[in-house]
Amino acid sequence: MKSSKKIGLYFGTFNPIHVGHLIIANHLVEFSDLDEVWFVVTPHNPLKKKKTLLEDHHRLAMVRIAVENYPKLQASNVEFDLPQPNYTVNTLAYLEEKYPEKNFCLIMGEDNLKSFPKWKNYEIILERYSIYIYPRISEGTLETQFENHKKIKKIDAPIIELSSTFIRKGIKSGKNIRPMLSTEVWKYLDEMNFYK
Secondary structure, three states, X not given: OOOOOEEXXXXXXXXXXXXXXXXXXXXXXXXXXXXXXXXXXXXOOOOOOOOOXXXXXXXHHHHHHHHOOXXXXXXXXXXXXXXXXXXXXXXXXXXHHHOOOOEEEEEEEHHHHHOHHHOOOHHHHHHHOOEEEEOOOOOOOOOHHHOOOOOEEEOOOOOOOOOHHHHHHHHHOOOOOHHHOOHHHHHHHHHHOOOO
């Protein structure tokens, strides 16, 4: 029997984690039925080029720093020990086996839902897990199969138009991006001279 603890898994490279990520995650634990949100730091997204990524342990360290004062938010390095490149369907199976008492759900932006059919074994994910969708302004159309799907829950979260790419470019061109990051994450980035 599963406990009532519902864990939302928020996958990403978090390169770096910014206030937008925190706003979305915090909104989900405060205004939906999720008890916790785990930021699952992805070592290498099969759909992204690796060269722009900071080393895994640095991105994990920044997530840990960012969530330190949010007891309902956690950093997870579960994918670091799984075979690469890793697929969400495998991570979900692994977590379910490791924490049989927890009820895992997936968190993704509306933009990701549009490309969801490209994911490995997406039908299995949809069959077994609830997916919490937060709004994003994005191109493309949503497949009709996702329109009123019982496993897909649209969350009325704030629309955050902030991206890690924008932050990296800002740092590289010498802009002050401090308001976009939590103070401790900004300090870490600055001390390590990242993205410059």
